[in-house]
Amino acid sequence: MLEFPLWKKISLWALTLAAAALALPSLAKVAGLPWPAGLPGPEVNLGLDLAGGSHLLLEAKADDVRAQRLTNMEETVRQLMRGAKPRIRIGDVSTADGKLSFMLENAADIDRARGLIEPVMQGQTSTREWDLSVVDGQRIVLTPTEAGLAQAIDDAMASATEVVRRRIDELGTREPTIIRQGSTRIVVQVPGLQDPEALKNLLGQTAQLEFRLVDLNALPENVQAGIAPPGSEIFPYAPGTPQEGRFEAVRRLGGIRGDSLTGAQAGVDPQTNQNIVNITFDAQGGAKFAKLTTENVGKPFAIILDGKVLSAPVINEPIIGGRAQISGNFTPESANNLAIALRSGALPVPLHVVEERTVGPDLGADSIRKGLIAMAIGSLAVIALMIASYGRFGVYATIALVFNVLMLLGLMALGNFTLTLPGIAGFVITIGAAVDANVLINERIREERKRGRKVVSAVETGYKEASRAIWDANLTNFIAGVALFAFGSGPVKGFAVVLVLGLFTSVFTGVTLTRMWVAGWLRRARPTDLVI
Amino acid sequence: MKLLKLVPDNTNIKFLKVRVPFFVVSLALILGSWAAVAVKGLNFGVDFAGGQEVRLTFTERAAAPIPELRALVGGLGYGEPVVQEFGAPNQVSIRVRLPEKAEDTPGAATAIGDRVIAAITAKYPDARKDGNDTVSGKVAGEFRTSALLALLAAMAAVSLYIWVRFEWQFGVGAMFALVHDVSLTLGLFAVTQMEFSLQIVAAVLAIIGYSLNDTIVVYDRIRENLKKYRKMPLNELLDLSVNETLARTVMTSLTLFVALIPLLIFGPPSLFGMVAAITFGLFVGTYSSIYMAGPLLIWMGVTSDSFVPRETALDRQEKIARGEA
Numbered sequence: 001m002l003e004f005p006l007w008k009k010i011s012l013w014a015l016t017l018a019a020a021a022l023a024l025p026s027l028a029k030v031a032g033l034p035w036p037a038g039l040p041g042p043e044v045n046l047g048l049d050l051a052g053g054s055h056l057l058l059e060a061k062a063d064d065v066r067a068q069r070l071t072n073m074e075e076t077v078r079q080l081m082r083g084a085k086p087r088i089r090i091g092d093v094s095t096a097d098g099k100l101s102f103m104l105e106n107a108a109d110i111d112r113a114r115g116l117i118e119p120v121m122q123g124q125t126s127t128r129e130w131d132l133s134v135v136d137g138q139r140i141v142l143t144p145t146e147a148g149l150a151q152a153i154d155d156a157m158a159s160a161t162e163v164v165r166r167r168i169d170e171l172g173t174r175e176p177t178i179i180r181q182g183s184t185r186i187v188v189q190v191p192g193l194q195d196p197e198a199l200k201n202l203l204g205q206t207a208q209l210e211f212r213l214v215d216l217n218a219l220p221e222n223v224q225a226g227i228a229p230p231g232s233e234i235f236p237y238a239p240g241t242p243q244e245g246r247f248e249a250v251r252r253l254g255g256i257r258g259d260s261l262t263g264a265q266a267g268v269d270p271q272t273n274q275n276i277v278n279i280t281f282d283a284q285g286g287a288k289f290a291k292l293t294t295e296n297v298g299k300p301f302a303i304i305l306d307g308k309v310l311s312a313p314v315i316n317e318p319i320i321g322g323r324a325q326i327s328g329n330f331t332p333e334s335a336n337n338l339a340i341a342l343r344s345g346a347l348p349v350p351l352h353v354v355e356e357r358t359v360g361p362d363l364g365a366d367s368i369r370k371g372l373i374a375m376a377i378g379s380l381a382v383i384a385l386m387i388a389s390y391g392r393f394g395v396y397a398t399i400a401l402v403f404n405v406l407m408l409l410g411l412m413a414l415g416n417f418t419l420t421l422p423g424i425a426g427f428v429i430t431i432g433a434a435v436d437a438n439v440l441i442n443e444r445i446r447e448e449r450k451r452g453r454k455v456v457s458a459v460e461t462g463y464k465e466a467s468r469a470i471w472d473a474n475l476t477n478f479i480a481g482v483a484l485f486a487f488g489s490g491p492v493k494g495f496a497v498v499l500v501l502g503l504f505t506s507v508f509t510g511v512t513l514t515r516m517w518v519a520g521w522l523r524r525a526r527p528t529d530l531v532i
Numbered sequence: 533m534k535l536l537k538l539v540p541d542n543t544n545i546k547f548l549k550v551r552v553p554f555f556v557v558s559l560a561l562i563l564g565s566w567a568a569v570a571v572k573g574l575n576f577g578v579d580f581a582g583g584q585e586v587r588l589t590f591t592e593r594a595a596a597p598i599p600e601l602r603a604l605v606g607g608l609g610y611g612e613p614v615v616q617e618f619g620a621p622n623q624v625s626i627r628v629r630l631p632e633k634a635e636d637t638p639g640a641a642t643a644i645g646d647r648v649i650a651a652i653t654a655k656y657p658d659a660r661k662d663g664n665d666t667v668s669g670k671v672a673g674e675f676r677t678s679a680l681l682a683l684l685a686a687m688a689a690v691s692l693y694i695w696v697r698f699e700w701q702f703g704v705g706a707m708f709a710l711v712h713d714v715s716l717t718l719g720l721f722a723v724t725q726m727e728f729s730l731q732i733v734a735a736v737l738a739i740i741g742y743s744l745n746d747t748i749v750v751y752d753r754i755r756e757n758l759k760k761y762r763k764m765p766l767n768e769l770l771d772l773s774v775n776e777t778l779a780r781t782v783m784t785s786l787t788l789f790v791a792l793i794p795l796l797i798f799g800p801p802s803l804f805g806m807v808a809a810i811t812f813g814l815f816v817g818t819y820s821s822i823y824m825a826g827p828l829l830i831w832m833g834v835t836s837d838s839f840v841p842r843e844t845a846l847d848r849q850e851k852i853a854r855g856e857a
Contacts, residue, residue, distance in 0.1 A: 049663075057671065059670075197646070200642065352668075353642040353668075354642075354667075354668040354670060354671045355668060356664070356665070356666040357664070357665045357666070358661070358663050358664050359662070359663040360660065360661060360662045362589075362660075362662065363662040363663055366800065367800035367802065367803075370798055370799050370800040371795075371799060371800055371803070373794075373798050374795040374797075374799040375794075375795075377794035377798065378791035378794045378795060379791070381790035382790055382791050385536075385783075385786065385787055385790060386787070388535065389535055389536045389783060391535050421800060421803060422731055422803070422806060424799075424803070425795065425799075425803055425807055425810070426738075428791050429738060429742075429788070429791070429792075431791050432787050432788030432789075432791035433742070433784075433788065435784070435787050436784045436788075439780050439783045439787070440749065440780055440784075443777075443780040446779075447776065465756070468752055469748055469749045469752040472694075472752060473744070473745040473748045475693065476693055476741070476744045476745070476748060477741040477742075477744070477745060479689045479693060480686045480689075480690055480740050480741040480744070481737075483682045483683075483685050483686035483689065484686070484734060484737045484738075486682065487678050487679065487681070487733070487737075495734045496734070499738065532535065
């Protein structure tokens with residue numbers, strides 16, 4: 001047990017010093033010293049509760065995705081039926097109960113209708129996205145499959161994450177973390193961000209822009225009462241517009257979605273001096289837009305953003321160049337926000353903030369300072385107690401403790417782990433618990449000496465007998481730590497990281513390193529008695 | 533050099549002589565804790581209750597206008613807010629609960645938080661927002677579930693490990709000790725009505741780890757002694773084991789204690805609850821290792837036959853040294 005060949009000594013020291021050296025960049029940063037630019041400098045990440053910043057948890061409702069898919073499917077089916085030769089006439093279209101159902105006017109069309117719909121029911125992947133059933137020989141019912149819905153949610157979230165990333169990049173904040181969590185959530189962490197208001201406004205905007213024709217046949221009193229004529233939908237005007245509180249009836253189909261934009265810039269209309277957003281369509285969208293405006297000169301069309309009408313101007317002339325401007329009583333900020341949102345693309349599904357945590361940088365700095373002071377005092381007290389109790393063995397334990405803290409810090413820097421406020425508590429507990437290994441060993445050596453063992457044999461037995469309990473204790477702690485890690489969110493996870501990594505470093509420093517030092521001393525000094 | 537010895541040599545305290553009264557007291561404390569949790573309830577923070585909590589510093593005031601804040605925020609129509617000093621007299625934390633039915637409305641909690649902060653900063657321009665936490669009802673519900681699962685899973689997993697490493701009686705004993713520690717910690721939070729948050733759950737998991745550490749050290753010695761002294765009556769053997777490990781128990785508890793106390797006194801206020809919980813757990817964890825984990829072994833009838841009699845070379849050496857062989 002006390003044999004340490006040279007190669008073993010060298011590799012142990014190399015491992016210790018390498019891990020400890022990894023802590024130096026982080027320490028230099030805390031001390032405010034510059035770190036040489038040429039050297040690699042892995043640093044411990046500071047959690048938002050220490051560095052200050054904002055954490056947002058965004059969630060999409062599966063129901064929104066479900067509804068969106070139904071609408072899309074309805075549009076597809078209508079197009080397919082209209083485009084069939086000869087045309088298949090359908091009626092009594094309903095999207096109730098999460099199913100799309102419609103009636104064929106002529107039951108003889110059933111096989112043709114099926115043949116047209118079947119191919120779109122299969123998604124790009126091998127998943128079957130819809131189930132088709134025929135009721136009473138004349139009604140077709142399309143039911144979304146669970147697998148198809150899951151796939152749709154997954155796709156929507158993947159692209160929503162991309163959109164969120166683009167929007168945050170536009171804000172110019174540094175090093176945001178954007179991660180998908182679970183099936184319908186996105187975590188956004190922005191260090192240093194004081195006021196998440198702008199961010200929330202930006203992310204809260206789905207930015208689904210639509211241009212739709214106003215239904216001129218709708219009776220105004222019906223529209224204001226919320227009754228839509230067949231083939232139309234009712235939308236309220238957006239807050240802040242002159243028509244706020246009123247409604248507009250627009251045609252359900254035949255509009256243009258704003259997802260084919262290549263650019264959006266906030267600007268000011270030189271004539272009216274109003275804040276506006278200038279948008280540019282891509283070639284395809286521009287062509288569609290030109291067609292829509294050419295065919296409907298003299299008629300009003302509604303500009304709808306996220307289900308709210310911004311304005312419903314009359315089309316004075318065809319708009320051919322693929323450029324358009326949106327007005328809607330914007331402030332410079334809201335025009336800019338909308339421009340960013342449109343540029344970065346619409347969110348495929350609305351996102352809601354379900355958890356928000358913000359920490360000011362002053363508080364974070366204060367927490368670090370208080371935490372470090374507490375750690376320093378605690379460490380000194382522990383060291384004093386150890387040396388007073390175990391003398392030379394206490395000194396070894398103390399040096400091991402120092403290496404333990406350095407190695408732990410170094411490993412955290414290497415693994416790119418995050419140090420949080422509870423993590424500092426974890427450090428203190430690790431310091432306290434790390435000495436436990438040495439306490440167990442030293443108490444055992446005392447005991448063995450008392451029983452009359454010789455020095456070397458007492459030390460050897462002490463290490464051997466104590467190791468069993470140390471092993472069991474650390475393994476159970478490890479199990480508890482894993483539970484903690486699995487459960488933990490944010491700051492608590494930081495606690496778990498320190499605790500679990502601390503188990504490894506404290507066994508290594510507290511048992512292996514001290515044994516090497518004690519063995520070296522026994523060999524050199526050949527003591528006949530131990531002061532312990 | 534004379535070294536510090538916290539526990540004198542040859543200490544022989546008859547711990548287990550009074551095991552019945554202590555065990556009864558422990559059971560009473562466990563039941564009392566449960567009753568406290570049932571009657572007074574835990575003061576769930578925003579993590580578990582949902583709602584929003586904002587921490588403010590009034591930069592131009594010596595003390596925060598707490599009654600005025602209470603009236604101001606209470607007047608916003610979200611029910612009675614919890615306004616309390618946090619760290620320093622000019623710092624406060626203000627907590628507003630989620631209204632009923634807000635569980636289903638994502639974004640409701642954030643909207644309330646924004647309104648509360650706007651109302652305060654409008655009236656008190658020197659109020660600096662140090663931080664805020666907003667948790668929706670749904671997320672809070674998930675935190676509650678996952679916290680409970682983590683605690684149960686951790687307790688079950690470590691008990692199972694002890695069962696495998698030792699014997700089933702030891703696993704049950706460790707489980708009881710853990711139930712004791714967790715219950716009493718929850719009881720402490722029910723009685724003091726300190727805020728119960730995610731951090732406290734982390735603290736309880738740390739207590740589970742520590743308490744077990746302690747139990748294992750005692751159990752390990754019991755196992756060793758069971759093999760060594762086959763004929764010794766069990767309660768004497770337990771007393772011997774506890775006494776032999778007493779110096780270590782006291783020393784380790786003390787070092788952890790001296791490391792934690794500065795954090796309690798000088799540490800950041802937002803860590804206070806967590807550190808207080810761990811410090812409390814340190815004591816109940818040490819106690820339970822002796823008075824819960826030990827007596828249960830006697831009552832469940834652990835014998836030396838519980839371990840496959842394996843005579844290692846060291847045991848043999850030991851016997852020879854004692855002249856038994």
